[in-house]
Amino acid sequence: MKEKISRTDFLKKGAVASSGVAALTFLGAGLVKTTKASATETSTAWPWPYVALDPEVVRIKGHDTFWAGYACSAGAFDAIISALQESVGDPYTNFPTKLMVFGHGGGAGWGTLCGSLNGAAAAISLVTDKATSDLLVNELIGWYTLEKFPSDTSNTYATAHTFTNNNHDMELPQGICGSPLCHVSVTHWCEVADKAVGSNERKERCARLTGDIAAKAVELLNAHFDGSFVSYYVAPDSVGDCLACHGGAGMVANVAMKQTCIPCHGAEPHSSSFGDPGALNHTFKVKQNFPNPFNSNTTIEFTLPKPENVTIEVYNLNGQHIKTLASNKHYTAGDYSLQWNGNDEHGQSVESGMYFSELELVRA
Ligand code: HEC
Ligand code: HEC
Structure with missing residues (x-):
């Protein structure tokens, strides 16, 4: 026996999260009314319509919106929603796609849920019912805790100037976050990479990660809607x-x-x-x-x-x-x-x- x-x-080569815990906050988008002229207009039924998106287009958009001054959470949300604006149009054209801006730094800098996860999860919740949203967001967060960031794809895009914003085209070390908390994810990476939290390298790391998470969310949504979704997270x-x-x-x-x-x-x-x-x-x-x-x-x-x-x-x-x-x-x-x-x-x-x-x- x-x-x-x-x-x-x-x-290994990482930092221990010893304290500073906060509740995991999911702040999904609520029902939004389309703003049509008629006073009798009804709101678009939730979940909103989804069409298959190209994860690579979304990865680049997420990185770009991060550097446009909106950071991780709005970056991930906007990457998905602006792609839906282009494919679907209304109702996506009638609402502020940067509304997740509060989620940066784990919620206005409070270090709780990774902003990119928060933004991507809100986009998932906008186009799925609660049960599906739970399933896909659980997979997204679980995947995040085990994955290396920035991804190989993002690192290649940066060095090959495939991103729209190529101001920070350096090679970046990768680290596994182990936790969905912004504090753990960011601090662990700073230790692995030996970079300061305020450095351009750390910001670029989060910009690449923003694209990576938005792209992953789109892969999960595409798989869900074409019936091929499988949960891998254990x-x-x-x-x-x-x-x-x-x-x-x-x-x-x-x-x-x-x-x-x-x-x-x-x-x-x-x-x-x-x-x-x-x-x-x-x-x-x-x-x-x-x-x-x-x-x-x-x-x-x-x-x-x-x-x-x-x-x-x-x-x-x-x-x-x-x-x-x-x-x-x-x-x-x-x-x-x-x-x-x-x-x-x-x-x-x-x-x-x-x-x-x-x-x-x-x-x-
Ligand atoms: C066999 C049941 C059992 C398992 C398994 C177990 N706990 Fe506990 N845990 C208890 C009990 C009983 C208490 C005392 C609860 C009380 O006093 O209200 C406790 C108390 C605690 C406390 C409060 C501090 C303390 O020492 O009293 C923490 C923190 C805790 N457990 C964490 C964990 C973690 C983390 C794990 C997994 C590694 C774990 N527990 C596994 C039964 C368990
Ligand atoms: C990110 C860090 C973190 C994680 C992960 C975490 N906890 Fe905690 N937990 C805390 C903190 C901080 C407190 C508050 C401690 C205090 O007030 O003394 C706490 C409090 C507790 C308490 C009450 C302790 C007491 O003093 O009575 C229990 C029981 C507990 N946690 C169990 C768990 C279990 C079980 C898990 C995993 C399923 C878990 N925690 C995961 C950080 C964490």
Whole structure:
């Protein structure tokens, strides 16, 4: 029998989101009346009409609107809506496509939901019913947490001068956000790229990301409307693990959210071991690895109160196996530390991002 005991999380070349949380705010567009001359005119029925759009046209528009002074949230919304204006016309011609401007910097600079996600999600909600909107926005946000930004496509557009605005055509490093929070996404990228938050590089990174997210939203909408939408996002195990007790159906039932809990609360939020505060052996311990974040080597420490056979695995945020650090290895009681050099099973250095280690006691 394998007993899964504990996990610890760490970032390769990244920053830990330790605090500063706020609620995820979705601010979708509401019903908008078309402004026709007649006083008896009825409003356009919601959801509004959608036709398949070209994600690459939208990617370029999003980048351009960002730099036109409207930033990420209005940029992503306007990219999709102005493309619909061109394809559909009314009702899209009669309403302010920059209305999501408040969403920049995670809501007027408050660092909550990434503005590009907010803007793209509002566009999705304008053309779909609630159930579809939830499905597509969930996929968009989940995809965002695992993806590298800026995308390869955006980086290529910038260096090849495919964007309309080519003032910032530098190569940019990519980083995985791990979280839909503007604060985590931006700050993590600043750490990975070694750039200041006010630099043109960081702004250009968010401009490319604005285009990337608007393009992804259009891909999801196109797939939904032609019947080919498939959901690929799978939440990290930790979400289900914690929500088993803290979620609506659990014994504590005090948490409603889909973000992974570990970057903020750690793998061992309770004074006892992970998973089951009542039942597990309280003297068994896995410490937070150090240094965290790390560039070349990180140390994972653990304490065994009695002799055990131990397996230690490293996983990425998507639950994919990266590396086995110990396989059914016998340890006597005591304190141990293991090194991980950031390489996978094939000796390749893993990408920047968040990783988990999991220790299992292998018992007959
Ligand atoms: C087996 C059920 C169970 C699981 C699984 C569980 N918790 Fe808890 N958690 C509890 C209970 C019970 C409390 C105490 C609740 C109370 O006092 O109201 C608690 C309390 C907390 C608290 C409040 C601080 C504290 O120490 O009292 C935090 C934060 C927390 N849990 C986070 C998490 C996270 C993050 C996970 C996943 C890594 C998790 N929990 C998994 C049952 C669980
Ligand atoms: C982005 C960071 C972040 C994430 C992600 C997060 N939390 Fe929290 N959580 C917080 C903060 C900040 C507080 C407030 C702490 C306080 O007031 O002391 C909190 C409070 C809590 C509390 C109440 C703690 C108390 O002192 O009673 C529980 C329980 C909890 N979170 C569980 C979870 C669970 C379960 C998840 C994952 C499904 C989760 N949290 C995800 C940051 C986060």
